[in-house]
Amino acid sequence: MRVGIGVRGAKTGEQTKHQQRTEATRSALLDAAKRIFARDGFEAARIEDIAGATGHTRGAFYAHFNSKVDLFFALFEQETGERLRGLRSIMEQYPSSDGRLRALRKFYVGRASDRQWAMLALEFKLFAWRHPKLRARLARTHRRIREALKLETISQLIPELMKVGRQSREVRRVALEAVLNGLVLEHAYDPEAISQTQAIAVLGRMFDVLMAAKQHAANGSF
């Protein structure tokens, strides 16, 4: 579907503008969806609100997406990809594996400030759990992104993490994900019970516990 540069050149002016506008609308819809799905949850989010937030009506939405679920998947793909790309690019900036570990920690801890994403992540997971038929599709999307980004190489960039088995690495990743989402939710639920600063501190601690090299040998449970 993508029109190559050469071809596009034929009617450059209009075509491009048209395409740009189209792309801009789609992009705006995704942005609005991000905000509104995070705010209201998948079920309570209304197509009209999402379209309205971009200054369009429902029709515009259906010109770009087939259904609410379709949008949800597209959002999942975009956001997941974005975060993984961000992580990857950060990793690549550091030559030493030590620096990479520190950068990873910073990246991880920093995500505690992105409540929107944490809420979205919760929604994605709840949705997948509650819609077994669509779950495979989400999983496929996830895998595709990871493969496209050759994310395996990320952990390979930190040799210390390689000392343990593949499964254990995955478990630790998932555990961190769990802690992150859980903490953000608790903070959102009751900011007085745990402040953002406190959540961040706990998060860092968890990271250290789960990722510090020395721990791996000592504890064989995961």
Place this chain on the structure above:
Amino acid sequence: MRVGIGVRGAKTGEQTKHQQRTEATRSALLDAAKRIFARDGFEAARIEDIAGATGHTRGAFYAHFNSKVDLFFALFEQETGERLRGLRSIMEQYPSSDGRLRALRKFYVGRASDRQWAMLALEFKLFAWRHPKLRARLARTHRRIREALKLETISQLIPELMKVGRQSREVRRVALEAVLNGLVLEHAYDPEAISQTQAIAVLGRMFDVLMAAKQHAANGSF
């Protein structure tokens, strides 16, 4: 069971058949609600399904609860209370503070197997976050239950936990809650990424890290 002598004890503990039926139905509705709210989430849960699961019609539901939200609150109250009472009664069974700490750990880790409750807890928190106006009501209910159970005494039963400030205790409790809920969700979302055994292992580790006495002095961040 009969308390009075022939007189149907209006003010005794006895119940008429009406009252018995009332209580039975209400209880059945709450049970069904627990299952269905956990399974479908607050928004997607249908009153009809909840009523139907008890063998009644929607009308019966409205004889016991004013609205879906009302039921949700009643469920919150019942379940939260139940868990806190369980915790309290466990604590009271152990004479030594050491035994109590071990029991607390076991209780905590064991909750990883109760997916239903974890999902409910997520729903309660998401709901509270998304309905600011009702949030205060949930919080009030929560506080009332804790006070009724004199839950403060629980941490007092474990002197080691008292060495640190009140706030820090609360933060650690919330953090554990977060980890628990997060892990259960991750496991539900993708059981292959983290098995129940693995989740339990991580959970125990987190408990040790957050609750072990020695840690408190060393780390002043929370």
Place this chain on the structure above:
Amino acid sequence: MRVGIGVRGAKTGEQTKHQQRTEATRSALLDAAKRIFARDGFEAARIEDIAGATGHTRGAFYAHFNSKVDLFFALFEQETGERLRGLRSIMEQYPSSDGRLRALRKFYVGRASDRQWAMLALEFKLFAWRHPKLRARLARTHRRIREALKLETISQLIPELMKVGRQSREVRRVALEAVLNGLVLEHAYDPEAISQTQAIAVLGRMFDVLMAAKQHAANGSF
């Protein structure tokens, strides 16, 4: 069904009290119905409100009446009868036909202060119009009451009114009814547009116009 005095005498004490209580409940229900039907209208009036206003529950209502419609009819019968009896007894107090006419005027004008009855009358008429099948029943009830009270004699008590045909008398009666109900509604709707005093003044004027003897000969249209 009515138990004669002799029979009732057998178990006088209890029986009578029981009957009294029964009758009192029924009476209370009718009283509450009067208020609530007038206030909310037939459709919006709730059985529960009516029963509740007497301190009872729905069950008590259904022990005395078969249905909402049934109650409505009973109320119609009671209220209509009451008013006609009142009118009759007033008429009978005056020896001269002139005095009777003045009393009739006073009675008529005074009804402007009884908003409740006017609203009920509106409801009865609207109901009858909207439920053709039940209309006959209402009409029968009405006729029965009038006949039981030999109301025809009332107009016979004012010879001046007899100078014109039967139909014309009826038309004037209905017209006065219409003016009365219409004015009460207008006053209820917007008390600033027409005060009670003003409504009463208009009402008296209408009475004079429609009932004054001299008019009858002059105007043959009704």
Place this chain on the structure above:
Amino acid sequence: MRVGIGVRGAKTGEQTKHQQRTEATRSALLDAAKRIFARDGFEAARIEDIAGATGHTRGAFYAHFNSKVDLFFALFEQETGERLRGLRSIMEQYPSSDGRLRALRKFYVGRASDRQWAMLALEFKLFAWRHPKLRARLARTHRRIREALKLETISQLIPELMKVGRQSREVRRVALEAVLNGLVLEHAYDPEAISQTQAIAVLGRMFDVLMAAKQHAANGSF
């Protein structure tokens, strides 16, 4: 009908097909509502019947009105406006104040044949009385229409009516309204008690009594 030259006049009087359809549907809904509210009353009228009468579904109804109450208000506005405009245009056709008074009488008496409107008027007033919170809104709408039409000028067009105070004029108007609605209801309730011809005769008489110039001086009561 085309105003612009080829250009679809967004700011001209022209309408797109969309707008035409919108207006047509809305109009049809109001027409159906008029019939059904008059027939069944506000409470008993079902949205489904109203929508169905236009060949649409309930959904279409909600694309045009927010609620049943909203529709009721729109209908009130339309119908009240229509009648006042009709009155105004009739008044303007007559040069002499005498002719205008006769036309006013004819207009008023003629309304006795419009049972639908009389029933609607009753419903509006009952509704307003029974919903104090919405009453202000109805009153505001009414006032707005009257002001937009400069209805004050109508009575100014008949100098005889000006001889008496403003309040008195209003009272007489309201009284006529009351008589009209009351008579139509009585006729609907029991056509045999008062025929349409008879109702019209009474109506004319009332008009003469309340509006005839000579009366004003003689009777100071209203």
Place this chain on the structure above:
DNA sequence: CATGAATGAGATTTCATTCAT
């Protein structure tokens, strides 16, 4: 006679989706 739990029909309203324009 009276209670009140339960029914069940129906009412209003919401919203994802379709389709003519």
Place this chain on the structure above:
DNA sequence: CATGAATGAAATCTCATTCAT
């Protein structure tokens, strides 16, 4: 591509009525 009118399914909630107690 975008509008917005309309659909239609479903959801929550109400209430007259029934019936076991």
